[in-house]
Amino acid sequence: MxxxxxxxxxxxxxxxxxxxxxxxxxxxxxxxxxxxxxxxxxxxxxxxxxxxxxxxxxxxxxxxxxxxxxxxxxxxxxxxxxxxxxxxxxxxxxxxxxxxxxxxxxxxxxxxxxxxxxxxxxxxxxxxxxxxxxxxxxxxxxxxxxxxxxxxxxxxxxxxxxxxxNAGALARIAIVRKGAAAGGTYELVTFPNGETRRMATGPSADISKAVIEVFAPKFLQEPGVISLSESGNKVVARDDELAKAIGLTIPADKSLPDIVLVDLGPAHPLLVFVEVVHTDGPVNHARKTALLQIAEGAGFAAEHTAFVTAYLDRDATAFRKTVSSLAWGSYAWFASEPDSLVIFNDKPLQIRGGC
Incomplete structure (x- = not known):
């Protein structure tokens, strides 16, 4: 031959x-x-x-x-x-x-x-x-x-x-490429209520934008943004009126995570703490414990609180580096695969029906 x-x-x-x-x-x-x-x-x-x-x-x-x-x-x-x-x-x-x-x-x-x-x-x-x-x-x-x-x-x-x-693979590549590309002097983020805010450009801003514009409306019934911060804890936006309405006190020391969302759809609102990870800083056990104390101080029991670590992509170094430290009872979400959530379940698996 x-x-x-x-x-x-x-x-x-x-x-x-x-x-x-x-x-x-x-x-x-x-x-x-x-x-x-x-x-x-x-x-x-x-x-x-x-x-x-x-x-x-x-x-x-x-x-x-x-x-x-x-x-x-x-x-x-x-x-x-x-x-x-x-x-x-x-x-x-x-x-x-x-x-x-x-x-x-x-x-x-x-x-x-x-x-x-x-x-x-x-x-x-x-x-x-x-x-x-x-x-x-x-x-x-x-x-x-x-x-x-x-x-x-x-x-x-x-x-x-x-x-x-396939289309999903191509979409994932496009999202990751966008997140890796620099351009412009700011990122314009549109909140669920239609308001917009500017963030400095960069991979973390791309992930934050995806959390607010894609994750929030996809996984929450009636989403709202209580606070949004950039790297270095610079506060981009905070809604004190919304926080006050649900009884949440935003600490002055900026100990809140990158994004705090609320779902006003359920009978009891759901508080969602989101850490954006481009290099480090996931919701680990210690971080989850600290955030639970903030939530409980506002009258939110654990069952009305969620913890999400947001990444650009599942194959990125940031996820592989931090996945072993993610807290049980929290979630991981990837901007490149927006329809899915990884659940770190801390409850025993209940198998019914014998099969």
Missing amino acids: TFPPILPWKDIHARLPVIFPEGCANREHSIWEIAAKTIFVMLYVGAVEGNSVWLRPDQVTRMTDAQAELLGDDERAAWVPLSMQSSKGLNIPDRWYAVNTRESIRDDTIRYALLQNGAVIDRPVPTTSSAGRYALQAEFAALLSPNLDEATFIAKAAAWREKYL
Whole structure:
């Protein structure tokens, strides 16, 4: 067979962040070195849609730097059966990965990243079969052609995303890109009552804007904004009349979180404390305890109080850095996936019906 032209794995690695921009699901495992080397081996053996050639994850572990430099068709064809040999007693000096890495390649990189993002296709194979299962999607493989100049590659990558990533994925990418972009001197935030306020631009302001304009009307029946602060505790807006109406005293020391919302729809209003996290500062246990004291001082019992940590994206470093410290009984919300909430439930799961 004629094998597809191939880039060095380091050049593939350089292209992946452009193909999968911030906001892509499981982006970290779609663009890391293991993904680049996995894609390289797929191209090396010709495992591309339409070729009837399929990759086994353990083939990636058997590649070496020396073999990767042998790019002729005959050299590649000779390596394919060698890469499929039984591993019993097999010794491969300087192999890329240890034998037990194949599960991580299969699951973290292929199944839950490249396959999910449309870069890889698979076929049904019996679990006991030694046959290969995975191949590169043809138009994705074309993005890795050595013949593409930078401008053509960028244009083709954008066209590939528009065609093969679903609407939700594209929307998520667009939101994350907007949050990462600077522009203008202020952010205009529209409150539920139609009033507007200016905030300094930046990622935190983008998240705050999304909380007020998207989260509040989506998850609250009759939302109101009691207070809104910027980084550094600069108060952008505070509604003392609304706070007074529900019996809430806003501390003078500005110990309230970034945003305080209220839902006036229920018979007893719901007080919602929101921390906006671009780098740090989630609703952890200590923060939740302090905010509960403020709420209880205003006559709000725990069942009428909610705690939300708002992030730009679920795959962002800020969430991965702080998720382990989020308080039980609180929520996490992501501007890039606005229809969903992550609930950190601190109550025992009640299973009824025996199934």
